[in-house]
Amino acid sequence: MSALLQAEGVSKRFGGVQALAGVGFSIRRGEIYGLIGPNGAGKTTLFNLLTGIYLPDEGAFSFDGRLLAGLKPHQVAEAGIARTFQNIRLFANLSALENVMIGRHVRTRAGVLGAVLRDRATRGEEAAIERRALELLEYVGIAARANDAAGSLPYGDQRRLEIARALATEPKLLALDEPAAGMNASETAALRGLLERIRGDGITILLIEHDMKLVMRVCDRVLVLDYGERIAEGPPGEVQKNPRVIEAYLGAPAAV
């Protein structure tokens, strides 16, 4: 009952490559669940399957008591899963504020008629969208840059902006694809604080991350993939000692 997301036997093949082979796991409400593995292990593929960008060959996800099979990406977002992208995909030429306001799209209603007539309800909604977007920029700590073009922000701020935009969709599950990539130590520390705060606000987090220090500190449980297969799952401390995991990461000192 406490599982928010459940994956069963998820498989995906691209041409001759088995990107994912029968992966299953379950994420509990309110936890930070890490997803790690060497490059090419299938982490991002799993994200893309979860968010409806690809269709799985086999298996399915059930989210919040509902089967996600066949949902398109925008329906997945509506169901309550928001994501960020490994290679940041902001609306680079729009302002930071507009980026977050777009995140409110799925939770707001105004249509063409409302937009044209600007009735009281629409004006109210529009004001609420802007207010909420500003709050979220504040929340991730980049409110000062609200009116700057997203593409002109420093790298770390872009990552934060992506998180703010994802939070604007009011997700139950926030799926982050390498949020710490390219961040320096102090930025990473601040990110850790942010992740814990988000979790504290009741949002479950699925985290792909290469920064093992961050994963070990922030995650409650970790799933390890290698060559598309699940090789271990458990609390970070245990997983770290698992011989298969050490083997998979052999030569990668970060795993120590």
Place this chain on the structure above:
Amino acid sequence: MDIFIQQLINGVTLGSVYAVVALGYTMVYGIIQLINFAHGEVVMIGAMVAFSVITALAPGGWPPLMVVAAGTIVAIPVCMAIGYGLERIAYRPLRNAPRLAPLISAIGMSIILQHLALLVWSRNFIAFPQIIKSEPYHIGGAIITNVQIAIIATSVAMMAGLALMVYRTRLGTAMRATAQNPQVAGLMGVDINRIIAVTFLIAAALAAVAGVMVGSYYGIAHYQMGSLLGLKAFSAAVLGGIGNLPGAMLGGVLLGVVEALGAGYIGDFTNNWFGSNYQDVFAFIVLIAVLVFRPTGLLGERVGDRT
């Protein structure tokens, strides 16, 4: 049945012209992933130049075949110059711009070319001199003319020549490498700018010959003939699978046949509600249908969205 064979012959003739034009679209698309919107105008210019040369030489008493050949030989370099200019002016400066930018600038070039042609050759339909006397040969109840045979033979020769060049020469290898991955090809020492320019040149040369063929077949030329022809040839390229040379050939011939049979039989199928005046609609319907149901075309390899 005779009508069927006749329409088939007409379709294959026209289709082989489409194929030669479609090759131009598909080669350019294969290399830079852009539609050369002005390609149809290059065909038109080819037809117009050849028309002028042939008209000038016709009274000279030379053998007709030589006159047509002379027209073609003059048209080819003119078209190549235009093709090169197109690439330098409309495409190269915009190589890193969003995709719509070169498309819009190519539309601009195509308007310019059309109206320059209007200035030179007037806005009237021009009677293409029929100096090669059309001789019919009977196949059963159907007729194939020597002009049709010449068109089909020329198209086949050009396609074969192009295939040899692309698959058997160093230049062709460099072109295919660039089409696969320009960055890597560049690292391997291929001069990308040169390859792209050469591609436009070859496409333009093919267009010139196609212009002569289409002019001789219909017996008329007009400054606006390029846009519809270009659109049909583009549809042919998409039908075959854009970026794919054999696909363009197959698509061209198929489209010609579909058009001819469609125009020939639409009256029968619709109880004469629609007649052969709807011929031009078929190409667009084929285009839309292919793009909707099988965007990669019949022989297409590239899957889906590359951007």
Place this chain on the structure above:
Amino acid sequence: MKGRNPALIWVGAGLVAIALLALPFALAQAGTAWVRITNFAILYVLLALGLNIVVGFAGLLDLGYIAFYALGAYVYALLASPHFNLHLPFWLTLPFGALVACLFGVLLGAPTLKLRGDYLAIVTLGFGEIIRIFLNNLARPVNITNGPQGVSRIDPFRLGGFDFGKSETLFGLAFSAPIKYYYFLLAVMIVVIITTIRLQNSRIGRAWEAVREDETAARAMGIDTTSIKLLAFAIGASFGGLAGGMFSAIQGFISPESFVLVESIMVVSMVVLGGMGNVWGVILGAVLLSFAPEVLRYTVEPVQKSLFGRSLVEPEVIRMLLFGLAMVLIMRFRPAGLLPSAVRKRELAERKE
């Protein structure tokens, strides 16, 4: 925006309003032809604004946009002319024409909007041609469109006893038919401008921007990209249909000749020249390009006559050559147009793929 003096804005707006209201009478001094030309310029502004929703806001290049204009024009003409002996009132036929155009926009868009930009451009171009071919040929076996001869003696707008097609004197001023239409067109244009600006600054407008910038990210944010693009297509098409109906009434005669590919390309150049995505830029582009042939007629013609004793190059050809040149040069040197929208400027200038 915030720094400006609101009083100054009101004064400015008031002056513009007075100028627009007085304009037709000033033009009429130079000849009624100029009022007509202005009316057609307003029609082009409407077309350009409609296409701007598709091209400028949603980022979809539509090269067959004139087809929607044609549909609106034919719907009006067939329902209000002796051709079928129907004379329905304009307040019915005009919205109906817009609705039909909208419907065709959806029919065309639904299967094709998943296509990538340049394919979509070609498909819409083909659609434009299909519509024209049908208009040209749907005269047999049942005469629907009257083929290449077109439809003539189309009803002007009538409201009770007020006939837009007739001249009359009101308040001591001579209102010719073109002047009456001018005020109608002006009112429609203002409504369309307000509609467009409000759409742009709304939840829908933001969704269009998102789709134009990055479709994948837009989807991940919960935007149903297919329907939001379809919405742009449908709204753009209905603007085109609306303009078409007014064209029918003002002109009194239409034929497929008025809806050729070049017309589509002209509207695209207006949008591109003025500045995709910026309402004021697009209006500027439409006004510049629709007055261009007239200006050329009064400048190039006399110059040629005085130089060569006769006109060597028709102004129409010069106009088209200038169009072409403008499109090439604008893309090269000022891709965001004369009056760019801030966002589009960044998009067109900085994106390197």
